[in-house]
Amino acid sequence: MRAFSSLHPAVSMLHFAAVVAVGMFSTNPVIEVLSLAGGALFCATLTSPEQKKKDAVFYVFMMLAVVITNPLFSHNGVTELLFINGNPITLESVIYGCYMAVTAASVMLWFKVFGEIMTSDKIVFLFGRLLPQISLVLSMAFRYVPLIKRQAVKVSRAQKAMGLYSSEKVVDRIRSAVSVISVLIGWSLENAVETAKSMKARGYGLKGKTNYSDFRFTKTDFCFVFGCLFLLVITVSGMAIGKLDFYYYPSITAVPSDIYSLICYAAYGLLAFLPFTFESGEMIRWKYYKSRI
Amino acid sequence: MEILQIKDLSFKYPEADKKALDGINISVKKGEFVLVCGASGCGKTTLLRLLKNEIAPFGEKTGEILYDGVPSETLDKRKSACELGFVGQNPDEQIVTDKVWHELAFGLENLGVEKNEIRSRVGEMASFFGIHNWYHRKTDELSDGQKQLLNLASVMVTQPKILLLDEPSSRLDPIAAADFIATLQRLNRELGLTVILVEHRLEDVFPVADKVIAMENGKVLFFDEPRTVCKKMKGNPLESGLPSAVRIFNSLNVSDECPLTVREGRNFLEKNFADIRGAVFEEKTQIERETILEAKGVCFRYEKNLPDVVSGLDLKVGKGEILSILGGNGSGKTTTLNILAGLDKPYKGKIRLNGKKTSDYKGGSLYRKNLALLPQNPKTVFIKDRVDEDFIALLKATGVPASEHESRINAVAKRFGILNLLDKHPYDLSGGEQQKCALCKLLLTQPQIILLDEPTKGFDACSKLQLSGLLRELQSDGKTIIAVTHDMEFAASVSDRCALFFDGRIISQGTPESFFSGNSFYTTAASRISRDIIKGAVLCEEVSQCCRRADR
Numbered sequence: 001m002r003a004f005s006s007l008h009p010a011v012s013m014l015h016f017a018a019v020v021a022v023g024m025f026s027t028n029p030v031i032e033v034l035s036l037a038g039g040a041l042f043c044a045t046l047t048s049p050e051q052k053k054k055d056a057v058f059y060v061f062m063m064l065a066v067v068i069t070n071p072l073f074s075h076n077g078v079t080e081l082l083f084i085n086g087n088p089i090t091l092e093s094v095i096y097g098c099y100m101a102v103t104a105a106s107v108m109l110w111f112k113v114f115g116e117i118m119t120s121d122k123i124v125f126l127f128g129r130l131l132p133q134i135s136l137v138l139s140m141a142f143r144y145v146p147l148i149k150r151q152a153v154k155v156s157r158a159q160k161a162m163g164l165y166s167s168e169k170v171v172d173r174i175r176s177a178v179s180v181i182s183v184l185i186g187w188s189l190e191n192a193v194e195t196a197k198s199m200k201a202r203g204y205g206l207k208g209k210t211n212y213s214d215f216r217f218t219k220t221d222f223c224f225v226f227g228c229l230f231l232l233v234i235t236v237s238g239m240a241i242g243k244l245d246f247y248y249y250p251s252i253t254a255v256p257s258d259i260y261s262l263i264c265y266a267a268y269g270l271l272a273f274l275p276f277t278f279e280s281g282e283m284i285r286w287k288y289y290k291s292r293i
Numbered sequence: 294m295e296i297l298q299i300k301d302l303s304f305k306y307p308e309a310d311k312k313a314l315d316g317i318n319i320s321v322k323k324g325e326f327v328l329v330c331g332a333s334g335c336g337k338t339t340l341l342r343l344l345k346n347e348i349a350p351f352g353e354k355t356g357e358i359l360y361d362g363v364p365s366e367t368l369d370k371r372k373s374a375c376e377l378g379f380v381g382q383n384p385d386e387q388i389v390t391d392k393v394w395h396e397l398a399f400g401l402e403n404l405g406v407e408k409n410e411i412r413s414r415v416g417e418m419a420s421f422f423g424i425h426n427w428y429h430r431k432t433d434e435l436s437d438g439q440k441q442l443l444n445l446a447s448v449m450v451t452q453p454k455i456l457l458l459d460e461p462s463s464r465l466d467p468i469a470a471a472d473f474i475a476t477l478q479r480l481n482r483e484l485g486l487t488v489i490l491v492e493h494r495l496e497d498v499f500p501v502a503d504k505v506i507a508m509e510n511g512k513v514l515f516f517d518e519p520r521t522v523c524k525k526m527k528g529n530p531l532e533s534g535l536p537s538a539v540r541i542f543n544s545l546n547v548s549d550e551c552p553l554t555v556r557e558g559r560n561f562l563e564k565n566f567a568d569i570r571g572a573v574f575e576e577k578t579q580i581e582r583e584t585i586l587e588a589k590g591v592c593f594r595y596e597k598n599l600p601d602v603v604s605g606l607d608l609k610v611g612k613g614e615i616l617s618i619l620g621g622n623g624s625g626k627t628t629t630l631n632i633l634a635g636l637d638k639p640y641k642g643k644i645r646l647n648g649k650k651t652s653d654y655k656g657g658s659l660y661r662k663n664l665a666l667l668p669q670n671p672k673t674v675f676i677k678d679r680v681d682e683d684f685i686a687l688l689k690a691t692g693v694p695a696s697e698h699e700s701r702i703n704a705v706a707k708r709f710g711i712l713n714l715l716d717k718h719p720y721d722l723s724g725g726e727q728q729k730c731a732l733c734k735l736l737l738t739q740p741q742i743i744l745l746d747e748p749t750k751g752f753d754a755c756s757k758l759q760l761s762g763l764l765r766e767l768q769s770d771g772k773t774i775i776a777v778t779h780d781m782e783f784a785a786s787v788s789d790r791c792a793l794f795f796d797g798r799i800i801s802q803g804t805p806e807s808f809f810s811g812n813s814f815y816t817t818a819a820s821r822i823s824r825d826i827i828k829g830a831v832l833c834e835e836v837s838q839c840c841r842r843a844d845r
Contacts, residue, residue, distance in 0.1 A: 121394075203403035
């Protein structure tokens with residue numbers, strides 16, 4: 001039961017692009033925090049409890065590392081806190097470090113979610129719309145990668161069980177890897193010949209090829225696109241007229257907080273939290289349905 | 294009405310001195326199920342591929358192939374793609390895309406069918422073939438049986454009139470293969486589809502076919518109904534591939550109708566040999582052997598949260614013994630072999646080789662003159678472009694001085710009759726030849742124990758006989774052989790001991806005679822035919838031996 005992933009791929013793509021683009025171009029701390037929170041919550045609905053723990057540890061450490069390293073290398077800013085080896089550590093660069101940490105983590109989280117949601121067939125479908133030939137190539141690539149990987153494991157195990165390059169020494173491992181790769185090239189060519197025949201036998205190369213996909217654009221999709229665009233326009237207009245401007249150097253400016261800015265925050269917040277609320281709503285609805293089974 | 298006519302067809306591959314096909318004359322009627330059989334290299338695959346212009350091999354062709362009265366060269370491409378369906382041998386190589394639904398739609402996309410029609414046709418085919426349960430899966434996650442079914446279904450979506458199949462079930466286990474043949478039969482009976490099937494596993498197919506084409510050296514030997522062909526085949530080397538009932542019938546001189554199935558075979562024996570009821574085929578006596586390999590309480594799983602694949606396996610293997618391990622698909626037989634070979638490490642239990650724990654053999658010494666594993670696909674064994682170079686690479690890596698290379702390779706090659714293959718590319722060899730070369734490579738390491746994973750997969754009856762002979766010969770050299778196999782007939786003919794693997798361990802074992810006559814389903818066709826009359830006979834030769842003895 002994954003409601004957000006059942007949306008039309010173009011819609012997921014639009015939403016993702018909107019959230020990440022605004023998050024990357026804006027320097028406003030409120031926007032960044034909203035983006036991070038939305039991404040983290042959505043990510044949490046998709047992953048197992050164990051994975052959540054691992055992720056939390058990873059992201060906290062990564063953010064800490066960014067926060068600590070930025071002031072050590074960047075000495076911009078006017079408010080000096082202390083000196084290390086004669087170099088100033090400024091308040092501005094510490095804050096800027098925080099901003100970078102939040103932005104980096106939020107972008108990474110959104111990409112992680114994107115990877116979960118946009119399965120290979122959705123990507124194939126989207127690119128197929130732009131360039132029909134690409135879609136088949138992509139689909140074949142997605143098919144070949146695991147196939148080759150599996151064959152590589154088989155070949156290296158076969159060698160090992162005959163005593164070829166079977167010791168744990170580094171030299172043996174490198175030799176084994178080299179021979180496996182060289183044999184895989186021949187193997188994939190051989191394989192490709194048969195696949196090409198199978199394609200030809202099924203009429204590949206005839207004129208007027210169509211592209212089939214199972215994705216349908218529903219009412220929900222339409223509402224979603226409309227909502228996303230509406231929220232995006234508000235946020236971008238705010239950015240355009242400088243209502244969300246924020247500067248870290250040389251000194252920190254005040255966080256914009258007039259009515260227009262607040263509306264923009266609300267709009268972007270809604271956009272960032274949309275998948276999470278959508279998902280939780282579905283989850284609650286699903287629990288209700290389940291109780292009636 | 295004839296749907297396909299082949300007139301005086303001859304074919305020669307470029308640079309070959311012999312014709313691959315020589316003067317073939319065949320006509321196939323609409324709705325017929327035609328089986329093409331013959332030894333490896335007799336030209337049956339060439340014939341089949343020539344029927345479909347897109348995949349026809351290059352070479353000199355004379356004569357005519359008429360589909361629906363039109364020569365195959367001038368046949369409209371769209372019509373050819375649509376109406377002549379082809380399914381090949383290797384399930385993996387034919388799959389083009391990464392998702393099941395996309396694969397099903399692929400043929401229709403190529404024909405330019407419109408989206409909604411694709412949806413309904415794909416949906417219809419998916420439910421006919423029972424694919425709807427894995428319709429959204431990745432093609433890579435499927436089992437071989439599912440993959441081959443998908444290949445068939447994705448050809449069927451274009452609604453072909455004639456189906457050409459090149460050994461489609463040879464890479465499948467017996468149960469998946471029987472399923473596949475049953476599906477073909479259903480297509481033939483229910484949709485009136487014309488089927489031309491090249492196959493060498495004939496036990497299930499013979500009773501289904503309307504006509505059989507038996508080929509030899511590029512010529513059609515017989516083209517007739519199955520029963521007639523069976524009788525004519527008597528004494529021909531191809532006979533060893535025929536269904537067990539036929540082989541038993543042909544070895545006895547009884548004038549009766551030729552039985553094809555187990556049921557008919559049983560009736561035939563009841564009718565003609567009722568007087569020997571209760572005969573016993575004496576069991577081979579088992580020799581006491583010193584234990585060379587022993588597994589005790591071995592448990593293994595692939596990941597922490599997955600269930601055990603092997604749980605509490607106990608196994609003793611005697612020196613110089615041939616042991617076959619049988620079992621269902623995915624039951625963990627191959628994993629067991631990998632564990633014995635030290636490729637997978639059990640989390641519990643011990644394996645001892647010559648009394649020493651296998652985990653104590655360090656730095657690859659386990660594979661030096663101790664044991665060696667031949668994997669399922671012999672293609673994975675070769676890493677060089679020539680067979681002899683491949684052998685040298687192995688000898689070099691195992692520290693054999695260069696002066697000995699040639700003599701060692703020649704000794705092994707001579708023995709296996711592969712001297713003429715040494716300068717070839719491994720991928721250019723046939724499946725049987727690859728297997729032989731792979732086995733030679735393995736013997737270069739001079740192992741005491743040879744582990745074989747599905748050694749007869751994709752083999753025809755003759756190659757199987759040859760392999761049995763080779764294994765017997767290795768046994769007489771004092772080698773111990775452990776084979777994991779689905780092939781019950783092969784296991785029955787070659788092993789000293791058979792074991793059934795189920796639920797993560799070995800649950801029963803015994804001599805082939807006691808093992809197979811004890812099982813009612815997991816047993817050879819010969820045993821199923823004869824069990825009411827003769828006790829303990831599990832091979833066709835054993836059955837006919839008993840019957841002949843009674844005749845005298």
